[in-house]
Amino acid sequence: MEEKIGVFICTGYGIGEAIDIEALSKVATEEYSVPYCRTVRSCEKSDLNIIVEDIEKEELSKVLIAGISPRRYEEDVFPGDVIVEKLGLREHVVWSQPPNEEDTQMLAEDYIRMYLTKLQKFEPPEPFQPEETLNKSILVVGGGVTGLTAALEAAKTGYDVRLIDKSEKLGGWLSKQYRSIPSKPPFRDLEDNGIDALIKEVDEHPLIKVYRSAAAARIEGAPGLFDVSLKSTKNGKTEGEPLDTFRVGSIIQATGWKPKEPRENLSYGKIPDVIRNIELEEMVKENGKIVRPSDGKEVKSIAFIQCGGSIDKKHHSYCSSICCLNALKQAMYLREQDDNAKAYIFYEFIRTPGFYEDFYRKAQEEPGIFFTKGEITGVKNENGGKLLVSALNTMPGDNIEVEVDLVVLAAGMIPNSADGEAIRALEDAKITAEKGETDVQRDAAKEKIAKLEEHEGTEILNLGYRQGPDLPTLEYGFPDSHFICFPYESRRTGIYPAGSVRQPMDSLSSKEDAAGAALKAIQCVEMTDRGEAVHPRAGDKSYPDFFMQRCTQCKRCTEECPFGVLNEDEKGTPLLSATRCRRCGVCMGACPERIVSFKDFSVNMIASMIKAVNVPDEFEEKPRILALLCENDAFPALDLAGQHGLQYSPFVRVIPVRCLGSVNSIWISEAISTGFDGIILIGCKYGDDYQCHFCKGSELAFARGDNIREKLEQMQMENQRVELHELQISDYERIPEIFNSFAEMIEEIGMNPFKGM
Ligand code: SF4
Ligand code: SF4
Secondary structure, eight states: OOOOEEEEEEOTTTHHHHSOHHHHHHIIIIISOOSEEEEESOOSTTHHHHHHHHHHHTTOSEEEEESSOGGGOOOOOSOTTSEEEEEOHIIIIITTSOTTOHHHHHHHHHHHHHHHHHHHHOOOOOOOOOSSOOOOOEEEEOOSHHHHHHHHHHHHTTOOEEEEOSSSSOOGGGGGOSSBOOOSTTOOSOBOOOHHHHHHHHHHOTTEEEESSEEEEEEESOTTOEEEEEEEOGGGSOOSSOSEEEEESEEEEOOOEEEOOOOGGGOTTTSTTEEEHHHHHHHHHHHSSOBOTTTOOBOSEEEEEGGGSTTOTTTSOSOOSSHHHHHHHHHHHHHHHOTTOEEEEEESOOOOOTTHHHHHHHHHHOTTEEEEEOEEEEEEOSSSSSEEEEEESOTTSOOEEEEESEEEEOOOEEEOSOOHHHHHHHHHHHHHHHHOSSHHHHHHHHHHHHHHHHOTTSOSSOBOOTTOSSOOBOTTSOBOOOTTTOTTOOSSTTEEEOGGGTSOOOHHHHHHHHHHHHHHHHHHHHHHHTTOOOTTSTTOOOOOEEOGGGOOOOOHHHHHOTTOOEEEOTTOOEEEOGGGOOOOOHHHHHOTTOOEEBTTBOHHHHHHHHHTSOOOOGGGOOOOEEEEEETTTHHHHHHHHHHTTOOOOTTEEEEEESOGGGOOHHHHHHHHHHTOSEEEEEEOOOSTTOOOTTTTHHHHHHHHHHHHHHHHHHTTOOGGGEEEEEOOGGGTTHHHHHHHHHHHHHHHHOSOTTTTO
């Protein structure tokens, strides 16, 4: 279609009364020679039909609607091949500025210039379609309750599934449980764990292929194109040929959890009758009764110590969610075994969320179960018989001692995820094993390698990614994701952690989590097949294009991409796996050569928008401030500020960006050389509790901000001319304060000395 631009200026919502519409139209028709420009009385609902009719009648290929905010359109009624850009004159000009003022008019006219420039530079994105057919089957790693449920849910929806488990026996921890906590009303009675039926259903499902005693030796590729090679875990080694190789479209990591070692002063490992809750469970499952490990005598009393001894918060600082329920359950085992037996449950908090409170009530009604809040100071076995448990600050305020036959410690859950520390230790040990100076050093390193390779969490997925072989994890080893908005996601597109590897949870929640992850995995293969991005720019068909002839192999893009999208060839040239890409633009922000661009978002496009602003000369005393706002939180916050009628400096010109991480420093220099007096960048919160939709984008922008300020100093300019802020959508009231105080500061320090040069 030949390019023909049309502009529709909405006069409703008070816009026509606050702005000189004729002058605004002239910017489009005279400055930009737009062939078609008209006014409409509203740009919502049925009035959109007028625009659609005109688009068809006038054969427009690109359209600018200047009216309500782009976020206020309830439906997209425009023909698919027409590019429609929306400018929020209402929220960003009329509702935030006094009507009929010169500065208000200048703001509106600048926005028309900026958005027409954007339209001119805009090219329609073409969905990524590789030559190879994209695969839609799903790999599930882990055959516990989460993995089995995820496999079954995906297969029931008609998708081929491969499930691998490192053990010969499926079922994970649930298969080791004698009974399960109640999952249905009245939430008082213990239940069969149900795992055998689940395993049978998976084994018999025609769309599921199960590999027992198998692990991922290597996973190469990207969503729709993951090439998996399996190794046997028998004897803990891979021997010879891979067990199998196949391709899948997406992956669910359901590798579960492992128990944390208890706190040292609880004598675990020193006194045989001090055991962990998992060992009690296995004992009852195997023998049908509870006995003392030291002498095989039947147990008449147990002290359950919750939180693995929670005096030391650093030992295990988060709640594992199931230990309290397990203690209640195991106390009931004891009471079933002997109705004279006594269970003492020492706790800091008893946590039984939701309907599990009814299960707690049942345990409270049991005459032989005693609950005591207190801090355990030690467990002794002085005469080889009974154990003496001492507790401080118990609920009545006393320090007490209790004599019991057995002590059971609540071992916290830690995720079976890749352990970054172990991976690094393994790499170091391999180097020492090869290059160590002495035989003793080399032998010690070999021993260490053998131990580390047995470590369950050392390497799980074995991804062929430049940024590492497994999902990036957070402080406690749980996979990193945007836990507020996108809890199922990881920082590797198409790979979805589920169950207790994602966060501590019981088997019922694990099943729900598994169903959610199966849906995410299906969504991924379907959207990838259509050439669309998955979250958070779901449906986006653009992807980054690298003009490699000018690449200097600086590796910034490969290192800074938050999602590990880019591998490198042997020279360090980035290799794009487009279906891994989340379209955040962080690589575009990182590239010093400015050779990364999207068809609908590029360095050149934003630079041109900046240059399109009419900057008054220094004598007019009308400064110009550029504000680059993250479109996920900061830009919507600007909308809210407008909706609430909050007024702010008319000197600010706002451009939304995909992520603050996509801001390329050249835009700052362009703004300064265009005559802007200052630049504000607003992105999402970063740090451990980040809210950046692209995880690392905001953090990177703040790090780059320091370099930008340094550059300003080198140019003999005040470094305050660039300011960065973190803002979440609910902080919209801060927008006027940020803009106004920045404008005041610019007034104090004076205009950009390069203005007009
Ligand atoms: S930085 Fe963002 S846009 Fe660039 S390759 Fe990575 S995910 Fe894609
Ligand atoms: S940041 Fe730019 S120049 Fe550097 S490796 Fe990536 S594409 Fe090449």
